[in-house]
Amino acid sequence: MGVAITGIGVLSAVGNGREAFWESIRLGRSGLKEMTRFDASKLSTRFVGEVRNFDPSEYMSEQELHETERCSQLAFAAAWEAFENASLPVDQYSDDRKGVVIGTSLGGIPNGEVFHSQWLHDGYIQTDESLLLAYPLHTSADFLSIRFRLKGPKITISTACSASSGAIGYGATLINAGKADLVIVGGTDPLSMLSLSGFNSLKALSSDPCSPYCQSKGITIAEGAGMLILERLDLAERRGATILGLVGGCGLSSDAYHPTAPNPGGAGAFKSMHTAVAQASLNLDEIDYVNGHGTGTRANDSAETSALKNMFRDSKKPIPVSSTKSMIGHTLGAAGAIEAITCVMSMMHNTLPPTVNFDESHNPYGLDFVPNTSRKQQVNTVLSNSFAFGGNNVSLLFQNYDHSPRSTEPQNVAHHRTVITGLGIVQPLGIGKESFFSAIVNGKSAIQDIPFQNEVYHSRVGALLDNEQYLKYINPSVVRRLDMLSKYSMASAKMTLDDAKLKVNRDNCERIAIIFGTSSGPIETVEAVNRSIVLQGADKVNPSLFPNTVMNAAAGHICLAFQIKGPSTTICSGGVSGSQAIIYAHQMIKDGIVDAALVIASDEYNETLHAGYDRLGVLSDTIPVPFDREGRGFALSGGSTAILLESEEHAIRRGAEVYGEVFGYGIASDAYRIAGNQSSGKDYARSIELALQDSGKTKEQIDAIFTDARGSKHIDMVEANAVRRIFKDQVPVTSLAGLNGYAVGGLTPVHTAAAVFALKEHVIPAIANDNPIASIRLAGHAERLQRAETFMINSSAYGGTYTSLVIGKYRS
């Protein structure tokens, strides 16, 4: 189909706005200066890349400023410029066909730091709960969707330093899959004490402004945002848009080598670059320039250059490589997007950006690093690398629109069917699928009094894993390296691979993906690191903890443990994280990118999380009842669910038992309010309709609906309205939130497991509710479905993202 870039917007240490930004890059002007907003006295460096002269009030109302934090504010200003640059006529695309994919590593972490500090110093009651509304990573995407009326797909990716490259790749995937006509993609990250003191603890900060590929003494942390408007190429051409470049390819891979260090041979980096180039059907001599990850650490610079030498060893010309982090600094989750903009502008101006701070008499890695001065050269094709903690590698390929050969023949893309062949369950309701299934039949709730009783909490109930049975699924030699989230996830992953009887080996390891979904991520570790910063000082962070603070750490551990080297990504879209992980995996299999994908959705439940949600007043003080008219809130739960998805051919080839099939999906947004949902359910219903359409099923074919109802009146009412719009009261609805608690990011995978059970046994979980909020048909106790062929599984996130999946019985 082709994906055009028609608008760009950027804020960074070298300039705000694309023109100022490019002028600095072209001149080799560094933005790395002494920090002004943080106390550097306990850090090993004084240098950061701050966004200066940025006044968000020029763009936003007072209320919007109050509701957002720096991460979203940077994102919004960059998006504003990108939309302005794209010169989109009003109503060019319907709101429903416009989406947003954002990559961020930190999101609202600075808000969390302030809240945590208030809690530790002044006590829980004195905390400002409004800080938590903008804390979730998906806040930036929510805010952009509201302001620009983006009611199509909305996804947040958090794979640390490769997050926004992954976002660009996924945005292009959505357009190519016909899910949207326009997607704004990019990344945003603010400076925070967590990242500064964390990298400080790892001794990874350069005392001077960083010197990638040369001195390689460490990184310089920075902040910024970069946004790109992606449009379907034919539609952009039809409207006469100025096309700044094309997204030609995106390669994802996993190192499976070490939690933080890259594979020194650069195997994972090689794989991601190779995939991106192969997608564009180019040969290596057609690549004009590589914008390297080039962080300035010895580990990265050495591994990346090894991969580059390997990649271009047969190339007829030396490949120029540069690191613009030498001027911008390392903007973490925003880096990939800012560098993508650099690549686009490099093609627009036929100029190679330099690597500054480069001692030309000392070139330890021996490539052409475009030292210190930019170079005029025809630039038609550019490769951009982003590599991250957890071995998450992403390479993007950009092409100059005017100089790219394009096929006029329609491409025949073979779509693959996605089947479910393995389940692993670590949930309060049961550990292992047999225990979980029998709990569904028994209908006994796992929600009980919580052990961290404290009189200040309104809610005293939750669903905890009451024993550590799951630890037996984890190799004892790695347990000590894992945090709570990774332990849950590792156990469910192991169960799933065993259940599916899938052996990962050298032949298949690059064709298996890990797609991880989490709402809150490794909150226990984040809390521990931040506690040491607040109480002991920025120089007292435990270096063994910091690597586990990134959202993709658990996925990295799993890749490493099982030697899975295919694409890996982590989705952090709040309550829809788990369902979007299934959706992304399904799309990869459908498109033939991989043969199998291990989807894992996990969330912790501990006192920190309980306190945060309790402060927001959304937790129930009794066992919640989904769809209750008096619904007073939900009960949290922690755990992990893993599902193995495979292409039909792959499953048949290896003789796997097939539990069910993923037929289709829908994603929609209501563009209504940060941390709020529009009560009419209109856009939720659109997600249901899209899923029916994508799956080729009619509403009459849906035998039951697994809903995201959790006991909170408002959000349950949104879903009740959505269900009633499509199904009236004709289809039984259910939810496990009353039995298992609300596994924030992971209820859809839990429901998928329950649906697999229902396909076989015709039994769905009951909802005991004699005062429902709307006229819907609630599943009764031990109700046997007459027909159990096809199910709908819904989920929703605060902030107005909705997803619907259609799964059902597999027939060959």
Added chain:
Amino acid sequence: MFDKLIHHTLYQLECSDNYTLVILENERLEVILNNSVLSDWFTPQEIQEIRSKGRLIERVSARLAAKIAIHQNHTSLTPHHIEIRSEQSGQPQVYIEGCPYARGVISLSHTRNFGAAYFFITN
């Protein structure tokens, strides 16, 4: 503002593509109104109309239900953008930012315990 009102006072809200039904509980509404003022929700003209007749809570409840119902279809509107005025005949008429609303009709009802609005979208 609407979300808070819904959270604290709603008895029922049902939507489809062509209608919205909102029912509020008067007892809960009274608690809210004790802590806020009518001017947060109503224009001066509306307040005058409400106060000119008896059964204040019931009338407030029905009109707020109407505002919620319209807000479901026009989410960018604030409470003051939406006016519910009584015509000479007593029939309620919706005004958006001072202009009569032509895309739907509203029906209000109230009892001692509930205020209700049924908003039917005509085009």
